[in-house]
Amino acid sequence: MNTQDQLKKTVGEKAASLVQDGMKVGLGSGSTVYWLVRALGERMKQEGIHIEGIPSSIQTGEWANEFGVPLTDFATTKELDVTIDGSDEVDPNFQLIKGGGAALFREKIIAQAAEKLIIIVDASKMVKQLGAYALPVEILPFAWERTAYEIEKLGCVPVLRLKDGEPLITDNGNYIVDCPFEKIEDPVDLDQKLQKIVGVIETGLFIDMADSVIVGGSEGVTMKEK
Numbered sequence: 001m002n003t004q005d006q007l008k009k010t011v012g013e014k015a016a017s018l019v020q021d022g023m024k025v026g027l028g029s030g031s032t033v034y035w036l037v038r039a040l041g042e043r044m045k046q047e048g049i050h051i052e053g054i055p056s057s058i059q060t061g062e063w064a065n066e067f068g069v070p071l072t073d074f075a076t077t078k079e080l081d082v083t084i085d086g087s088d089e090v091d092p093n094f095q096l097i098k099g100g101g102a103a104l105f106r107e108k109i110i111a112q113a114a115e116k117l118i119i120i121v122d123a124s125k126m127v128k129q130l131g132a133y134a135l136p137v138e139i140l141p142f143a144w145e146r147t148a149y150e151i152e153k154l155g156c157v158p159v160l161r162l163k164d165g166e167p168l169i170t171d172n173g174n175y176i177v178d179c180p181f182e183k184i185e186d187p188v189d190l191d192q193k194l195q196k197i198v199g200v201i202e203t204g205l206f207i208d209m210a211d212s213v214i215v216g217g218s219e220g221v222t223m224k225e226k
């Protein structure tokens with residue numbers, strides 16, 4: 001396992017240790033969340049705690065099944081105690097860019113449903129300013145070229161995300177465009193402008209949502225609170 005994967009494992013396990021018996025937990029997506037789900041399954045087996053999760057992607061649901069974390073859904077549960085998720089960038093105000101794994105729409109739903117959002121990252125994701133990571137935006141396949149044209153007016157050239165040479169289809173049946181803004185001076189303003197474009201389903205900007213960030217770096221694990 002390389003150093004970055006070791007850090008992802010460490011922060012995933014740290015976050016799992018904060019989950020308490022009886023909690024309903026939003027389970028994010030991505031390679032860091034893999035370690036979280038695995039550690040939650042371990043805790044359930046070893047400590048006998050019982051939790052229920054709602055996954056933000058088909059992949060996370062499969063991991064939950066693999067590691068024995070029971071799942072529920074929003075038909076039976078409207079509020080979660082905590083959501084734990086990875087991120088692609090985190091700025092000093094805890095504003096986030098997410099969606100590298102194309103799961104941003106469901107991730108934002110489980111983030112909003114939770115009393116607390118904990119973000120787990122290795123130190124490479126901590127940035128002074130958002131934007132070096134191209135911002136993922138989920139858009140409707142219908143007229144996607146027009147939606148991308150409107151996004152372009154905000155200062156980037158959106159790139160349709162492909163998989164095996166074809167447009168990547170999200171778990172929700174939509175497309176993703178990756179938007180290389182490079183420097184996002186005002187994430188709140190950009191998010192508002194993007195949300196106004198008809199055809200934009202959801203943006204990868206998570207504004208004022210994260211409460212804590214668990215960071216794994218060379219000097220160990222630190223938990224930063226807002």
Ligand SMILES: O=C[C@H](O)[C@H](O)[C@H](O)COP(=O)(O)O
Nearest residue numbers: 030031032086099100101103
């Ligand atoms: O759509 C994917 C998510 O936003 C992920 O949480 C994000 O891309 C971070 O993933 P990873 O932990 O694999 O770096």
